[in-house]
Amino acid sequence: MFHGIVTAHGGRREVESTPGKGSCFTLHLPRVPPPPESARSSPAAPMQPPRPSP
Secondary structure: OHHHHHHHOOOEEEEEEEOOOEEEEEEEOOOOOOOOHHHHHOOOOOOOOOOOOO
């Protein structure tokens, strides 16, 4: 699952393991530029609760 999520986003992962000491997982994801100023200044619409089924 972890591998699929990372590769789906264009990233990669590295694992280093030493017996008796533990493991180190490094995750690399590509940078994404920040959204335009107009998108940052407008607040997100509030979420509506789901309607009950009849």
